[in-house]
Amino acid sequence: MIKILHLSDIHLGSGFSHGRINPETGLNTRLEDFVATLGRCIDRAIAEPVDLVLFGGDAFPDATPLPIVQEAFAAQFRRLVDAQIPTVLLVGNHDQHSQGAGGASLCIYRTLGVPGFVVGDRLETHQIQTRHGRIQVITLPWLTRSALLTRPDADGLSLAEVNQLLIDRLRVALEGEIRRLDPNLPTVLLGHLMTDTAQFGAERFLAVGKGFTVPMSLLARPCFDYVALGHVHRHQILAEQPLVVYPGSIERVDFSEEQEEKGFVLVEVEPGQATLEFCPLPVRPFRTIRVNVSDVKDPQAALIAAIEAEEFTDAVVRLIYQVRPDQLDQIESHCLHQYLSAAHTYTIQADLVSQLARPRLPELGTGHAIDPVDALKAYLDNQPHLADIAAEMLDTAAALLTGEPAEWTSSDLAITPQLAPLNAATGLETSTDEAAQLRLL
Ligand SMILES: [Mn+2]
Incomplete structure (x- = not known):
């Protein structure tokens, strides 16, 4: 043995x-x-x-x-x-x-x-x-x-x-x-x-x-x-x-x-x-404290309550909280640092969330339903590099929405993403899955 x-x-x-x-x-x-x-x-x-x-x-x-x-x-x-x-x-x-x-x-x-x-x-x-x-x-x-x-x-x-x-x-x-x-x-x-x-x-x-x-x-x-x-x-x-x-x-x-x-x-x-x-092995703990305070009245109190609910003495801590931009004035960060000081080290990450989905294209306004063809048109108006195929895309979209089959044209090929690019280093075909992974390196 x-x-x-x-x-x-x-x-x-x-x-x-x-x-x-x-x-x-x-x-x-x-x-x-x-x-x-x-x-x-x-x-x-x-x-x-x-x-x-x-x-x-x-x-x-x-x-x-x-x-x-x-x-x-x-x-x-x-x-x-x-x-x-x-x-x-x-x-x-x-x-x-x-x-x-x-x-x-x-x-x-x-x-x-x-x-x-x-x-x-x-x-x-x-x-x-x-x-x-x-x-x-x-x-x-x-x-x-x-x-x-x-x-x-x-x-x-x-x-x-x-x-x-x-x-x-x-x-x-x-x-x-x-x-x-x-x-x-x-x-x-x-x-x-x-x-x-x-x-x-x-x-x-x-x-x-x-x-x-x-x-x-x-x-x-x-x-x-x-x-x-x-x-x-x-x-x-x-x-x-x-x-x-x-x-x-x-x-x-x-x-x-x-x-x-x-x-x-x-x-x-x-x-x-x-x-x-x-x-x-008795190794140093890691703790993630994740809290969403974007829908509460007192975000500071909610944050402190979330921190106090965790045991993290000597741990590596990350505090991740979601907050609305208009709540930021209510957050006293020096106070958060004080509460987290028992950690071995810590990071604080505030993720800003918008209450309303803000329109990225102002002409679409907010709050009401948009006709998909109008939405596509507004998008294309803001994408000058697609001008050549804009009319065709609108026709195709309209055809898709009415359920009539659109006819394939040569320009379909031009907008098809290239699915198997050659990997420059190896000369091998790279699958999209691998290409996605490579971007993570
Ligand atoms: Mn390894």
């Missing part, structure tokens, strides 16, 4: 906007939080002691962390070297250098020859000697398209066909590793990836458009005794036989993780079976 501590998505050095400078140390308090939480994970590994630590990737926000952040990370993992606990550091998407292979932020541990440390920056099988016997770990770092495909391979293929080709190539490469496994040793697959069944949080927006989704059928296979994953920040168990697990991030990276419990997992593995324990 080999005991493993599996943690992931440390993201040390991110979330500084949710912290403040600690006057005693000069450091951002969120860096201190993350380091303290990482320290708790390492404490547990040493206290057990576990036979192996698996890190599922995304050590830092990017491949070039600040020296002070690198040092804080190294100081914690150094304790595993001193305790002679072998450790695998997997390279996640945030650890990769964007310029070609190599140079990932974690590769320094291999370069320095840190005893007992393995860096997983390629698909590879590592046999690791632990206090309770040997174990084999297949490392599957974050794979980009360019790791598996050349541009000619993808020529003329749709996005779906490219993804299928990527999965086929990964399947073949993984099969090669599986065939060389020693069937008498416990086996772990350690991967930084998105599965097709995971529930996503912030990481979706941190990484979209750069990778691809791996089907569970490739992972949940009897040749693996445990599948240790990283990348998705919400802890989840995706399969029981074998266990396929995201431990989740160790700290809240942003407000999208407000409701998530944070932690790591302890796993006991032997050939043919694994058992799991999720270990929650």
Whole structure:
């Protein structure tokens, strides 16, 4: 039986906007939080002691962390070297250098020859000697398209066909590793990836458009005794036989993780079976106070009541309230700051709402029903670039409203949005879905 501590998505050095400078140390308090939480994970590994630590990737926000952040990370993992606990550091998407292979932020541990440390920056099988016997770990770092495909391979293929080709190539490469496994040793697959069944949080927006989704059928296979994953920040168990697990991030990276419990997992593995324990971490709470005061008489009193109803001592707080422009005089912001001062940090966001939907085209006036054709005409009068097709649009609209079929004309093509633009970087067709996601980056 080999005991493993599996943690992931440390993201040390991110979330500084949710912290403040600690006057005693000069450091951002969120860096201190993350380091303290990482320290708790390492404490547990040493206290057990576990036979192996698996890190599922995304050590830092990017491949070039600040020296002070690198040092804080190294100081914690150094304790595993001193305790002679072998450790695998997997390279996640945030650890990769964007310029070609190599140079990932974690590769320094291999370069320095840190005893007992393995860096997983390629698909590879590592046999690791632990206090309770040997174990084999297949490392599957974050794979980009360019790791598996050349541009000619993808020529003329749709996005779906490219993804299928990527999965086929990964399947073949993984099969090669599986065939060389020693069937008498416990086996772990350690991967930084998105599965097709995971529930996503912030990481979706941190990484979209750069990778691809791996089907569970490739992972949940009897040749693996445990599948240790990283990348998705919400802890989840995706399969029981074998266990396929995201431990989740160790700290809240942003407000999208407000409701998530944070932690790591302890796993006991032997050939043919694994058992799991999720270990929650006491991390700093995030609280959103959301209140609509636009329909109350005393918005200040309503705001204070909403703040007082929440327990947020030492939490990262955001107060979001909806208010009418004419109520702003009634809000005393210094008073809100006073009430929120028990928070670790806080932001206040006032969303202005209009009582009436104000007409954006003055000629349409307010309050009464508008004939749709008049509305379209007013719109077109304000859009000079549509002048060429204005008459046709009005005819078509009139025909649609009377239920008579409009005849298609050549200008229909001119106003059809281009649904599959070429991606300038890859030369691949971009689906509108992906195009929408790319805009989020
Ligand atoms: Mn990731």
